Amino acid sequence: MNLKCLILLLLIVCSPAQAKDSFPAGEGLSDYTQFRLFPHVDKAYRLTDQSRYAEAVPIWKDALNVSPYNSVVTKELVAAYLELKEFRNAEGLIEQYLTVNSEDEEFHSLQIEVLIEAIEHGNSEALEQAKEKLKDDRIDKKQRLHLLYVTSNYIYQHGQKDDALNLIKTHLFLENTDFVVHEAYANILLKEQRLEDVELLLKDNQFSHSNAGKQTRQALLQAYIGNGNGKETQALQQFSILNDQHLLTKGEIDQWTVLLIKRNEIIKADQLLALQTDNFDAQLKRAYINLKAGRDQQTKAPLNNAIKLIKTADQERQVLTLAAELVSKQKQLSPYYYEHKVKFSENTQLWRANAVNIAEQQDDYLQAIKLLSAKKNRTKQDRQTIAELYQKQGNSSKSKLIYQQLNQDYPTDWKILANYSYLLIESGQQNVAYEHLIKSYPFKGATTVEAETLKSYMFELASGLDNNELERQLLTLPNTSFNKSERQQLAVLWLQVGYCDKAQNLYSKPYSRKNMLNLGHCFKQSGSVYAYDYFIQADQLRSGSDTQIELAYIEAESGQSQKAFNRWLMLTTGALDNKHYLQAAQTALSVEDITKAKLWLNQYENNNGEKKLAYWNLKAQLSKKTGDNNSALMSLQQAQNIEPTAQRLIQIAALQSPEQAAISRNQAEVLLRSALRADPENSRLSQELGYLLLSQQKPQEAILHFENSLKGMPDNYPMYQQISYLYLQNNDKAMARVWSDKATDNMDYYITEPVNGVSVEQLKFNKRRYNEQLNREYNLNFDLWYGKNSVPAYLPVAADNKEDNYANYWLLSLESNPDKYQTALGDVAVYGRLFGQNSSNQRVGSPGGVDMFGLGARLAPFENQSFYLYLEPQYHLNLDQADLMVRATASFFSTGKYSSEWHSDGNGWTEQELYVDAAYWSKDGDHAVTSKYSIGHNFKLSSSFDQAWTIKPYALLQASGNDLGGVSSVGAGLEFSLWSNGSETMAYSRKSTIKLEFTEAFKTYLDDDHGIGLTARLTW
Secondary structure (H helix, E strand, O other): OHHHHHHHHHHHHHHHHHHHHHOHHHOOOOHHHHHHHHHHHHHHHHHHHOOOHHHHHHHHHHHHHHOOOOHHHHHHHHHHHHHOOOHHHHHHHHHHHHHHOOOOHHHHHHHHHHHHHHHHOOOHHHHHHHHHHOOOOOOOHHHHHHHHHHHHHHHHHOOOHHHHHHHHHHOHHHOOOOOHHHHHHHHHHHHOOOHHHHHHHHOOHHHHOOHHHHHHHHHHHHHHHHHOOOOHHHHHHHHHHHHHOOOOOHHHHHHHHHHHHHOOOHHHHHHHHHOOOOOHHHHHHHHHHHHHOOOHHHHHHHHHHHHHOOOOHHHHHHHHHHHHHHHHHOHHHHHHHHOOOOOOHHHHHHHHHHHHHHHHHOOOHHHHHHHHHOOOOOOHHHHHHHHHHHHHHOOHHHHHHHHHHHHHHOOOOHHHHHHHHHHHHHOOOHHHHHHHHHHHOOOOOOOHHHHHHHHHHHHHHHOOOOOOOHHHHHHHOOHHHOOHHHHHHHHHHHHHOOOHHHHHHHOOOOOOHHHHHHHHHHHHHHOOOHHHHHHHHHHHHOOOHHHHHHHHHHHHHOOOHHHHHHHHHHHOOOOOOOHHHHHHHHHHHHOOOHHHHHHHHHHHHHOOOOOOHHHHHHHHHHHHHOOOHHHHHHHHHHHHHHOOOHHHHHHHHHHOOHHHHHHHHHHHHHHHHHHHHHOOOOHHHHHHHHHHHHHOOOHHHHHHHHHHHOOOOOOOHHHHHHHHHHHHHOOOHHHHHHHHHHHHHOHHHHOOOOEOOEOHHHHHHHHHHHHHHHHOOEEEEEEEEEOOOOOOOOHHHHOOOOOOOEEEEEEEEEEEOHHHOEEOOEEEEEEEEEEEEEEOOOOOOOOOOEEEEEEEEEEEOOOOOOEEEEEEEEEEOOOOEEEEEEEEEEEEOOOHHHOOOOOOOOOEEEEEEEEEEEEEEOOOOEEEEEEEEEEEEEEEEEEOOOOEEEEEEEEEEEEEEEOOEEEEEEEEEEEEEEEEOOOOOOOOOEEEEEEEEEEEEEEOOOOOOEEEEEEEEEEO
16 A cells, blocks of 8 residues: 555656656646646557557547647647548637637648648538638638649549639639749640630730740640641731740741641741751751742742751752752753762762753753763663763764673663664664674563564664675585585684584594694583593693693583692693683682682782673682672672673672662562573573572462473472472462372482481471371361369350369360461361260269350461460350350460470470460350460380370379369379371371379369369370
């Protein structure tokens, strides 16, 4: 008892002292009042610290009873009310406090804060109170502005837009010098497209000239521009006001210009653009709008300004194009265009083309010739154009000279030959014209029109020529009517016209070394193998550099490169004509002696050898060998300029950028087609054109050329396979089978080595699989499952009662071969399915009847991916209702060496798959999702061409779900398969599988968390 009294005495003595030092609520109170107040405040603070606000409220009230109107206690009680969202109580408490302390600005501020928080929490009473408080001048303007913002924003966000706008408008007087409220009001008006109200607001001169007002006017301008409802006049007014205030940005000036042009106020637009003296785009636009408006005189000045401001190639291109249009209208300006100095070399071609076109339009042919002649690397077309311009000018001799050079450079360009022949005939040189025409007859590769023109020239000339022409004379003379000397002379003439056999018969035996050399040269010219024999015989009579050189050339051409190289090694030790170093280098390159090739090519270059076709071809080959692709490309292009060929263009394309390569391949196609017209039986040309067309996505035409190539190369068996693939891509399965059978019958001859790590046996089996797939029309599958928890996620959706578990079910499906239905979206397979199933309360081992059947289509949108889309109308017999299933499936990590297809190599293979399946049924909006990863190893028990046996242990991880719930499980199984119906030309077309699978669910909505499934599958 004495202890209790002591404790009480200590509390009475000590408590006031503690409250005085650390008790804000007790400041200014008597010690006795502090003593009474402290326990309540202390307890209320502890409850507040624990967020027990509801329990703290009555304690704070008790404290107020002890010390009425205590500012600290009142604020803490207000804070508790706010935590409890009791805004009315908080407001009432503050009002009560202010009745006694009406000048307490802190509580007036607190009252505003309470109202703001109440409004933000949707308290409608607080909203009305806020409107009254906005009128209360005792409250600081800043606080009222904040309250105005919160209140109007709340009203606006709740759809009462007009009320919010009126509230802001009513209290604009609260605005300070920043005009924040005005700007906010204007922004809402702009958002609501009340543009006329914004204009009225801007009539307040003080606001209009403030920063906020200026920004508002700019926003109003953009609103008028973007309105699109005939607000162009208002927009122009705002442009003028902002321009007077010097507030227009460059972008706004551009908008003003566009609007003026749109309204066809060209003069005003021109005046506005004229102010931008250092702006290229503005000056060019001035020139453009004046030119289009027919104000040619007003076009020149801005165009000249734009020329001075050019900084990029694109700018110069724009100027050149616009200037050309102006010059075509004003002839007196032509010299300025001709004399223009192009700043960017890439624009030279455009400038020259425009200038030549202008000169031709104005019949100034001399100027056009001058422009084209100044071009450094003139093309064939440039030279033809110059010749035609000379002809138009009346200078036929100059035109003829150019065509003579063109004919030498492009002897198979029949248009050039026709023009050249015409000029020769016109100038009285019929004999020369006929000589050129007869040399090229019958003009292979010419178009019908070109060939008819050339033939008409040739036959008309023939009627006026002397019949003593050499070849025709020789063909009429018998060999036996001439003596030895005459025979020798005739032999030389026959040699000149290339009749080597006739010359050989005229020469007297034994042949002299000179005659052997003559015959050797003639046969070499005609490409005959006899040339080598005659040079060998001549060398045996007397060996010399002349025969050694000829033999080296022929040996190199016939593939005896090492022999030829040895001869050049000997020949280069002595004096050798410089032109032969080129062939020596070529031969060295063919035997991979790069050092000698470089040495001899340098020797040729140091001796100023001519840089003709053979030189550039050799330099390109050598550059490729040494890895200098830039030099190789330059050399090939030089060679192509001398002699255009398709093969070289293809080589050039391989070294170019994709854009340039496409142009080169198109040119190659033109050349190959021309060559094939001249030699339609050339297998090599047909094959080259076929591959070129294939690279250009033209498979049907490529097939024709590949087939034509096989006429001369019947043993090219890989080509049979290539053709089969192409026919299959073009939906011609019958022809694909024909060519595939040819390839299969001969695969032992061409499948002899592994490819990319795939063995010969596997390559052959893949070929048999391709052949089997070509002949397959339908796939028939029968699947049978036993055991709970073995069902896929989508199956219960088709059940009578979705909550039932299923003990067994079966699926029978028939699918057409997707190759039969190829569409632009991908291959489509059509299939039919029957489902039967039993619930777990039925006896296991008794498959159910047909519960559902469906007819569907499966689309494979990606050629090389196992991704499929399904659309399947279904009918549930037991529910007597129809439904539509939309489904997508995908398979990953299951191709190549991990696929389920038969692997010929070794005693087995590892198989894996990540399978994803998602389905949706439209009637009830049901869905199902399945993902399953499995991995196992197939062990071969036996194998032969006709059948094989495998066993595969495997493990799996599966997650599935439907409208009822989800199942996540792990499992293991054993799969036993029979592969059958195979042959030496066909892969196994049937696969029969029995699979026993155990699963353990670690998350499931089903009653059981494990199950054993038995699956039987037959595939034909």
